[in-house]
Amino acid sequence: MPHATRPSTNESNFLLSALRENLRLDSRALDQYRPISLQFPSDPDVHGQTDVRIGKTRVICNISCEVITPYPDRKFDGVFTINCELSPLMGAGVEVGRPDQTEALLSRILDKSIRRSNALDTESLCIIAGQKCFHVRADLHVLDDDGGIFDACCLALVAALQHFRRPDYEVHGEQVTVFDVREREPVRLTLQHHPFCVTTSYYDAGTIMVQDATLLEEQCREGETVVSMNRHGEVCQIAKYGGVPVDALSMLSVVNQSWEKVTMMDALVREALLKDEREKDKGGRMKAELSAENERVMERPVG
């Protein structure tokens, strides 16, 4: 039967002495990320699916949406939910149906950094106030865990939200028509900003800081901070876990370092999205003609 493994004393002692010499086991710098890869489905009609790899960590995110009745106390808002359940796929020691701490922390971090920071404008998901709205649902699956699942999940989610297209609709009085992908070009979601998470781990009573820790490094660390921010340097949330006290001034440098990483991630996502769009834009100029996104501004009858 699979069981969770703790690193052996040899491993944790060696890791610590290596970190004291500014060395990491995979010969990275202390604040260096592993290579990040971002993939979208090859089918041009499928939107909102991302496959993110940071080193050996792998996360898949899928966005779906349906039309529902909005909550009675939030008539003008659509609904956005983030679903992440960890499965034994990600590593030994994870059991189905037994929620563990990582899972609770992960959904809390994602909730704080993406949902509560209003990255997705839920008002734009409303179709008819109090009657119809879109329910956007994000499903995250961690396929492999080699550390840094917070960063990977956040990156996958934000990239998937940018890649996703919801179906277009038309309202005539009380009548709502939701168009199929084949009838009308689907529409992008309105994202107000793109937050990313950066996790920093602490060792040796908080004196050594390491970014993008691997699984072994995560298991040996004494504390961690998760900073979510966007590329404009606006901090969405800061969470600190683990018992080790952290100097207030070093928090400032953590935030500054995180900003650098966030800028890097944002550029990476933007580039990947552009590349994906260019590759799938088979229609060329027809794409703009087919799109109904600017329809209200142009006030042109459809059809």
Place this chain on the structure above:
Amino acid sequence: MAAAMVLLPGEEIPTDRLPKPKKGKLTLGPGLQHTPPSIISATTAGSLQVDHRKAALWLEHAGGRYQPSVGDLVIAQIHHSSVETFSCALTPHTSFAILGQLAFEGVSKKTRPQLKAGDVVYARVSRASKWEDVEIECFNSATGKAEGMGQLKGGMVFDVRPAFARRLMMGTDKEGVSKGGVVVLEEVGGKVKFEVAVGRNGKVWVDSGSVRETVMIGHLLRGADEGGWDVEGQRKAVKKALRDV
């Protein structure tokens, strides 16, 4: 020898590939299954290896989880200890192996080893069956000698694929050429002094006294394993790594 034959699970081995033993007995290794009277089929995907002299055949495959079998040298991590035994983890996916507290060299009831949870030992699998717990021991029970086994102090344990660990342990043939096609450790050993223990459960323990050198060796091992370097590539990588250190 003919080119290696690749088999998929369930495929039968053609009779002309089978060795022709004098005694009429074949020895089947891992990955093969005998269905009486005369069908031999593969149970996993891999390339067929035949030893005509020993009338043995087996499947060589790259991946998979480690399954203990008698005689394997493994690196085990103590999980907890009870009155007479230590329970040790071989991999996260196998149940705990039992290591007797007296299964060490020169140990009596009064001088039993004080191992704590998280300590690492080099041991040999002494009993492995489907129906009972795997047993390991840190000495040769026939001679009572440690033969290099026992607790591993200091150093670092690196994870590699079980197939790579097997290649590391294949040793060299008469001309001194590595049978497994891995020369990383030998090449580094020419320049740097270090101790090494290879466990069939996909773990390699390395201790060179210097953190920088141990990290380098771990890096080279991982590169040779995951990067699939050939002998020449390994030599080059070792030279480069030695220059950097």
